[in-house]
Amino acid sequence: MRRKGLASMAVQSVEPSTTCVDLGPAVALSCRECGERFGLGPIFACALCFGPLEVAYELPAGDSEALRKRIEDGPANIWRYAPLLPVPAGVAEKPNLNPGLTKLVRADNLARELGVTGGLYVKDDSGNPTHSFKDRVVAIAVEAARAFGFTTLSCSSTGNLAGAVGAAAARAGFKSCVFIPHDLEAGKVVMAAVYGGDLVGIEGTYDDVNRFCSELIGDPLGEGWGFVNVNLRPYYGEGSKTLAYEICEQLGWRLPDQIVVPIASGSQLTKIDKGLKELVALGLVEDRPYKIFGAQAEGCSPVSRAFKDGHDVVRPVKPDTIAKSLAIGNPADGPYVLDIARRTGGAVEDVTDEQIVDAIRLLARTEGIFAETAGGVTVGVTKKLIEDGVLDPSLTTVVLNTGDGLKTLDAVAAGPTATIRPSLEAFRAAGLAGR
């Protein structure tokens, strides 16, 4: 009943916005389940079957060389891919945070430790403006919010999104009001609050926050609000495609053989797959097989569980893990993730909190990259999949780090080796020289 209510509300609210909306190559929303098409508007569920809506495009046809050159000559951020995104042509000139084109780090030291011989890369999205991949999805949602005339940006968040929305709203000239579980890491709370918008702690889990936001959308209290990951979700999600675009461009316009992606709602993984398929369809990369692997924390592993059990549906869980940015117990795109992992010959795996911390330290020690717990999950899962013979170490492999270790400091209890007086005697006594 609630789903039906949301869907019909969503259909109503599309009407005033479907005319004169310029979102570049985006021409409609289409239902992922039944294929029904709707005009571009702030809607997210199909009015017929309640399936999730996603953006349908008329993508540039024909000359792939010209498109590649256009991209390469574009700005050094996600807007170089504007011809493939639901954004207006002049997007690069509007006030936004210009995320993307983060480093694809060739990780030879880590490869040696893990026994990878086919080339190992870390796509390090901690280089984004608020230091997580969320800047990508929010940047797209901001353009949709402009197009639909919203004045307040909102979201439910496990932390990274809150900071990304707060920052993007500040720069783009929106008000913001974001909702987080009340018990998040200090770094994420301060970062969400510092941009001057409203920040509301919700007494409950992320799933409680999410449910609350869905209610708020149907209520007059939320009128004029663009919830980036609810009523702007179809646009927002498309931002994750840019990870796929960048990885391929940075590999020299080549598909990776294997890619390891963290799973929270599962949206990112599905959009990476969508992005890879688009590049093939556009002739920008050669068509060859690739495998997508999903990574979860054991304390919130409903998709991994379903994958191992051979199920098509995902049974919700109550999260209990240090990887709070992945702590979504009821992942909306779980079934699609299962489908993609199986179709591409990938897998979904999970690691314990202890393995997450070990993996954070491993990545830091080998490559000088300080990852968030979510990065510990992907690196830890990569290690496990290699050890289990599931991931092929002779193939080109890309591991995503979607966030920054500075936001999850408590997870790694790292401190000084020694604390001493400023004297050579004290230093000698500490026994650190010449080791």
Next chain:
Amino acid sequence: MRRKGLASMAVQSVEPSTTCVDLGPAVALSCRECGERFGLGPIFACALCFGPLEVAYELPAGDSEALRKRIEDGPANIWRYAPLLPVPAGVAEKPNLNPGLTKLVRADNLARELGVTGGLYVKDDSGNPTHSFKDRVVAIAVEAARAFGFTTLSCSSTGNLAGAVGAAAARAGFKSCVFIPHDLEAGKVVMAAVYGGDLVGIEGTYDDVNRFCSELIGDPLGEGWGFVNVNLRPYYGEGSKTLAYEICEQLGWRLPDQIVVPIASGSQLTKIDKGLKELVALGLVEDRPYKIFGAQAEGCSPVSRAFKDGHDVVRPVKPDTIAKSLAIGNPADGPYVLDIARRTGGAVEDVTDEQIVDAIRLLARTEGIFAETAGGVTVGVTKKLIEDGVLDPSLTTVVLNTGDGLKTLDAVAAGPTATIRPSLEAFRAAGLAGR
């Protein structure tokens, strides 16, 4: 006497290293005071007058268009400027963190609040791999350390440098042992420790840490150690020139009219001036006047004090400010900073801790950039200099943000606007909707 000891030790240690050292266009070290030249080696003080040594170059002469194109076609990091830096030609292929080419953000919202009409930009170095400008200087020091055969990287640090050295050492295959004051911010301590090197807390101020490191260099305990900001300092310092190069390139190969730079040791400001002058000499930018402004925290403002008092020397102070990354009470390059500020028609100013926090919030609220306290210092000083009629708001102005707010969370006591149960009633009662 101590200075003499250091200098003669430095001369001794140069000898084995002066042959076969390939540091690109760098041909010698020259004394900033007396001009005496020395071979390239791990030395930092003139054997004749004890003045600081800096790198002397044979820079590419002649065709400035060809050089500009070579830079523009180079990698998207500081190595695009390798022809102007003391690094070997193949530097971009070596394992390092590849910092630089951070965003130059056009800050129109902030400009409106400050009344700047001539174009205001924030050079946002929080986008570097470990989220501070220190990645630039360390990257150069790593190449010098390789050239001189060091196996351990070390430094004295107010925090940002510790993380940058730890990360760079991990990736480049060095051991590391870094020294920090024992009372640093948690974010900086964890970040310095996570890369797996040794981290030593020193019971004292940064100046105590620095003195201790100078002693350690002269002692067998420190043998084989490259202290990036002591015996590798001449090379290290050159990394800051890349800030000047990038700003000009990002402005379309044009000098800014005014630039506001934080002062810790003062090295960064002097090297930015050096970089700007080089671009003029090479014909890469048109020669026109520019003004350099220095920014300090009131609680550690020895250079600002000397500037206002009309002195040429800087009287050391005991720091007491939340801007810990600038808390150097005895800034080595203070006199040179005074000279540059006066020569270019700039100034040196300071702001209180309260003004620093206000400025952090101002920058976050207007541009979505969460700066470290050092960024609060530069933005706060910019505001003050405009209000005082010292900085001309009709001119193109660049303000440096050299670090990341996530590392100085305690400085901004930002938190949720409200914490509520997940219900519409509770949200209505909080009074946040429709504001």
